[in-house]
């Protein structure tokens with residue numbers, strides 16, 4: 001009998017990692033995500049893997065977000081030499097995201113080593129380096145949605161569109177063990193069916209074991225159109241108040257959605273701001289990859305910018321969009337005291353250029369901060385959403401006087417009803433495990449699944465292992 005171990009994103013939303021092992025000695029890792037958020041979570045990125053990377057046959061990756069892919073270079077640095085299977089678009093996004101992640105790791109270590117040297121402490125090594133990442137990138141194997149491939153002997157995988165970000169996949173793994181075949185379906189991150197760019201997540205109907213994400217297991221998102229209207233109102237209010245609008249955003253997925261919505265408002269003459277800055281080199285890179293894989297997006301030519309051939313180039317959707325790739329370009333934004341919308345990373349405000357814009361704007365009551373997505377516990381974004389009066393960033397304390405708005409409707413994750421709808425397509429009642437969610441949210445989903453479908457879902461503990 002094959003075994004499945006729950007190694008990461010268990011009762012939390014980061015560090016996605018699961019291990020499938022057969023009795024014939026085949027080992028396949030599903031996702032190899034980085035822990036993000038609280039300091040102790042981030043420290044666990046340095047812990048040893050609970051398996052020997054050298055013994056893995058393959059990695060199967062659901063999508064490129066760092067909380068699903070961020071430890072791949074460490075895995076390779078510690079001896080993993082096999083293939084990393086992912087969709088073609090995910091393979092391309094990995095290059096962008098993990099080279100950036102390696103740069104952050106190297107810079108963090110460099111900074112830490114400066115103060116360690118002054119204390120007479122030995123230097124630390126970065127979690128991984130650019131060289132580790134470049135080696136890892138050579139192990140990628142691009143796959144196509146809907147086309148089964150043999151990930152490892154006896155493990156046949158098919159990717160289905162998860163509709164979460166470009167390239168995101170639901171992983172269907174058919175695992176043979178001693179002549180017996182079992183089907184594991186891992187939802188990955190399921191998209192919000194209302195996304196303007198993504199298809200609705202593919203529905204599957206057969207599995208023996210399901211791992212389903214539950215980020216928003218406790219609630220539905222606000223109505224989509226109402227959220228667009230809410231955004232339009234905030235932008236009008238910011239215009240009247242005479243301040244800037246800050247939008248911390250994930251470079252991949254959220255940013256492209258925001259550009260789409262802002263483009264829509266611009267075309268309708270409802271965007272009072274004079275300039276929208278995309279102040280994120282990674283998001284600028286992601287736009288190019290979204291344009292490259294435009295045929296995988298759910299866009300019809302009716303998108304903002306009109307149906308001309310250029311309209312699928314994301315920047316064209318919003319004529320007043322200015323990209324600021326270099327640090328010098330970024331600093332020019334500081335001149336704007338009003339009338340600017342600034343989209344910058346990181347999405348949960350834990351780093352990146354958004355911190356500089358916080359320094360210049362967060363303490364000004366005429367400014368508005370629009371949080372368009374989930375903020376994990378322990379992140380600066382969560383602290384602000386939870387109502388902190390002051391926050392510490394870039395070595396100084398800053399008052400939070402800007403108006404803070406949370407827009408739930410733009411989430412790239414399925415809400416509670418969408419999760420229940422997705423899982424209800426499975427014909428029998430396979431064993432269902434809730435993953436990738438905070439415990440309280442999973443408990444709500446567990447209860448609702450029982451009430452509505454009479455389906456008892458399990459909430460695994462970290463390190464649990466089950467027979468497939």
Ligand SMILES: [Zn+2]
Nearest residue numbers: 063065164189
């Ligand atoms: Zn994701």
